[in-house]
Amino acid sequence: MRDTPGPAGGERFETDVPARLDRLPWSGFHWRVVIALGITWVLDGLEVTLVGSLAGAIHQSPSLALTESQIGLTASAYLIGAVIGALGFGWLADRIGRRRLFFVTLVVYMLASIATGFAWNFWSFALFRALTGAGIGGEYAAVNSAIQELIPARYRGTTDLCVNGTFWGGAAIGAVVALVVLDPALVDPEIGWRAAFVVGGALSLVVLLLRRHLPESPRWLMLHGQPEEASRIVCGIEREVVETKGWLPPPTYGAVVLHRRGAASIAEVWRAMFDSHRDRAVLGLVLMSCQAFCYNAVFFTYALVLTRFYGIPPHEIGWFMLPFALGNLMGPLLLGRFFDTIGRRPMITGTYALAGILMAATGGAFAAGWLSAWEQTLAWTVIFFFASAAASAAYLTVGESFPLEMRAMAIALFYAIGTAAGGVVGPALFGWLIEGGQRLDIFWGYLIAATLMLIAAATEWRLGFAAEGKPLEQVSTPLSAGR
Template sequence: MPDTFRTDIPHRLDRLPWGRFHWLVVVALGVTWILDGLEVTLVGSLAGAIHQSPSLRLTESQIGLTASAYLLGAVSGALFFGWLTDRLGRKRLFTLTVLVYLTATIATGFSWDFWSFAIFRFFTGAGIGGEYAAVNSAIQELIPARRRGTTDLAVNGTFWGGAAIGALSSVLLLDPAVIDPELGWRLAFGIGGALSLIVLLLRRWIPESPRWLMTHGRREEAEAIVGDIEAWVARDTGRLPPVEGKPIAIRPRSHTSLGEVAATMFRTYRQRSVLGVVLMACQAFCYNAVFFTYALVLTKFYGIEAQHIGWFMLPFALGNLMGPLLLGHFFDSIGRKPMITATYGIAGVLMALTGLAFAQGWLSAWEQTLAWTVIFFFASAAASAAYLTVGESFPLEMRAMAIALFYAFGTLVGGVAGPALFGHLIEGGQRTDIMWGYLLGAALMLIAAATEWKLGFAAEGRSLEEVARPLSHAGEE
């Protein structure tokens, strides 16, 4: 590897005014969450049709298990592709993960039994999980520090734009007057495949992260990319502001061992690790438990027909989308710690009240949907902030792996167990049993709020290298 060198690449990137380049990054990389939202909502909205499909005939428990298969795939994909992302770079993984997703989601439409459906969902999740690690890393490393919170929350929130697309698509494709529902639910899985083809084209214009390049000794390449970005932004905004801050000295390395990753997480940044685990696991349980099984609640307890489920999913999705978009800038202005605490706490209290109202039968289908829309307006911002926190908590050389590990652990603890548990509770047919599931979710959100208040840290407006010093850092000039 090259000898130690000094660079101001992070400062040059952080001082840039917002321009078309940043919009390209947001659109080309943020599509990941749209695809994930589309996949999750499709299975939720199509649950009734899949349950009634003459070729599949999945039970409520099997539908819950296929949701868990998707999440297990996401965990596996996040860990494997996250490891590759830190070793091989952010850009190389973009095409690979999208291709895995594209192939698997189209294959889902050709499923013939429970096992084929579950396996294809597993690999669909693997593609999306791999995207989380690579894309979250790249976005945080390319976006200026003063806009990182707003941007990260907005991008993560676009999950619900995909959810809205999925909800509307299901309404059309499950309408017997338009198409045979048995064919309709199969065609629905082709929507993600079509969107991912557009993603492949857009990502051709996204460069490798200069921050990743500098820590791997590819200084000239990193400088050239930053120069191109500066020229692009200058064409949009005019003269660029001066570079502030001292250059940092970098001692390049080819890779970071898993042992060093573990030592950094559990020794150097032990409190941040605890915080990341709690935030990720608690939001994953609440989201996946409620969202993956809400269609079953609507059909079983409110008598809503399968082809109408999408109309109830749509306001739910829009509320989730608006939360990060409207609240995101407060995470940069008011600060991470107070906003994360507030959003988790408000969501937890409202979830407990809604669970009690559901058990008493006080809510109609639309009132239940309105309640979830308000709750997840706050919970969506909280969940997006969990990804933001994990990405900011650890050094650049292990950022993708850290995101993958915390996503994996949170999803395994909260995401896989949640849908399976709620699928079992719904199949039992007792409102009181489901209420206890909702109260469990509420308690977890309140625990997350308390943990953030105790262990949260200020990252707003600070460079990534200031929040977590790179492992390759060798001092300042």
């Protein structure tokens, strides 16, 4: 690293931190990053699946007795909390660092999840769900940005999709847990659904311990006037990798020139998103909002459809959730590497389009009454095999689209806008449609979701960009880049 006099905006310096991070072979350090940060998605999947699986039990709970519409509204409360949490914590993550936010957001999530198990009425349940969502929203911003900044460029797409996809590993665990806690022969259902939230939140303590051993993102330090500290952390990572992998390959590109500066201002963020990167802003907004509507509309009301239209008892919902969750998990795991080899644009376009077409076809079959409960579950499993990869790629796209100084805020903003536009409306709308009890009405909801996924596919094909294998600094030039 070399410092030279710079313009009024700050001292200019050169740093090879990005090149050194991107040349690293996959190692134990990268596994620790994936496990300690990505495990949040497992816990989130566990939490959200429990709500879906437990919807019938919560509806029948003598202490809560929520209606279908109220269950839909509590799902929307969770997503509203996630929107607020993403914006607030995302703003902080770009200013005080990724590592500090790892702990704050996880503690918020843990305490709120435990509190959900002690809810006494609709309003307390909705409040605790909103606070749980706030913690998860903050996690999406801080964790996604850190993973993208720490993982070598050639593995970034695969890793990001797989990490986001592990949400469904948690969902599968949640489905199995629901089978136990909702079995009246084993646990009183009134105690079972409450215990599930308490235990799920308490598991976050393990994650807190794992994160103690992760460093701050060197790229964040580099861009916030601390290139010396960034280089010191990279040296430590390199020493660890050399001990297990041998000598490191040479960097494939040179140093970058930056200016020392503080965090990006709101005005700079606005100009970057809606002036110099307008097409990418439109793309991110469409991808995030369309997948959010499709996912949240179907997933948060999954159990209600099975109980209302197929007569599945609440304590058996987990058997139907399990294959659905596994299909969602396998999508990113099996398709993720193709986003780094075939490329972002064709893969994102294809997964969104396939999900939309299959959603429309399945909606028609549901309306006609052609499907049994297991056939309906199989159809949803196939649809969301592709939709899961598409949704994970939306987070990847938003993170790669904008300069490093505003990465967490960009992820947070588009997550918030997309969730508010597609995710909050979806569960409430479908809860209302299901309460009406008419299959044809629900079909129109599925058709809206299908149309939105096809619109997202067309938008990606028109505005998508190649980021596979490229350094983050090349995909989007930092605001502090030297001229």
